[in-house]
Amino acid sequence: MIQYIPGLTKNAAKFFMRRDSIFYKLFQQYPPLLFTLVTNPPENASEYTFDSVAVKETKFEIDGVFVPPENESPGVVYFVEVQFQKDEKLYERLFAESSLYFYRNRDKFSDWQAVVIYPKRSIEQSDIYPHRSLLNGEQFYRIYLDELGNIRELPVEVAVMLLTTVKEEQAPEEARYLLQRTQQEPTQQSTQAIIELITTIISYKFVQLSRKEVEEMLGITFEETRVYQDIKQEGEEQGERKIIFRQLNRRVGELSQEVRSQIETLSLEQLENLGEALLDFNSMGDLQTWLDGNG
Secondary structure, eight states, X not given: OOOOOTTOOHHXXXXXXXXXXXXXXXXXXXXXXXXXXXXXXXXXXXXXXXEEEEETTTTEXXXXXXXXXXXXXXXXXXXXXXXXXOOTTHHHHHHHHHHHHHHHTGGGEEEEEEEEEESSGGGSXXXXXXXXXXXXXXXXXXXXXXXXXXXXXXXXXXXXXXXXXXXXXXXXXXXXXXXXXXXXXXXXXXXXXXXXXXXXXXXXXXXXXXXXXXXXXXTOOOOIIXXXXXXXIIIIIIHHHHHHHHHXXXXXXXXOHHHHHHHHTOOHXXXXXXXHXXXXXXXXXXXXXHXXXXX
């Protein structure tokens, strides 16, 4: 969902990749969250499922797709992008991917909607004139997180989204406040799931800290097997590998099965190094050279 630009520091690149996985997990655990951000949500919003899909032929990886339940008449499919870095061709790509997917699955859906979530307006693509009809129509939503309101006055699930944008010096205090609210107020999502998302965000923002230091920062104790291990192992290894595959497809073209197999064998440390190196790749040859020297 999130695009990267050359020149990012290693830590910044890692955090952008991890932020992507945070939003993916948030939407996966609580799909109705999307529909709290848009007007005229479908009546069956609570029954939607969230996934990432691949469109064959000219291969597109669409990371955020909200699919209506199959046991009803054709419903509306929602395409979602979480965009934290400026991409001057975002709308060209998004509309191409969405239109092709809708075309390939026309019998399943009666209509489509698109949503882009930005941290702030300045991140949006500069030249939007060619897309003015779609952007100003009723099928498209642009959500700017910093304009949703005070993080302490929003529903907890929405506030968790804003927590990803909070500066490091403010993040611990806001996280502690949200943890307290989560334990005091009933939410549509399970308390444990919200707590895990909050601790995940803080752990990613302060990746240099140990589990104990994160616990002390937040004032709670969480089970290592359920939270910390998921963050440091599954979240980083499996999630990062998935994101790397997507970014490589966009940067150097569709990957062959042989190349994918090589990447599948990389350790977490090698994946992190590849995540940094791919920001400078311009061709498949650059990727193969890196794999030959680091595989």
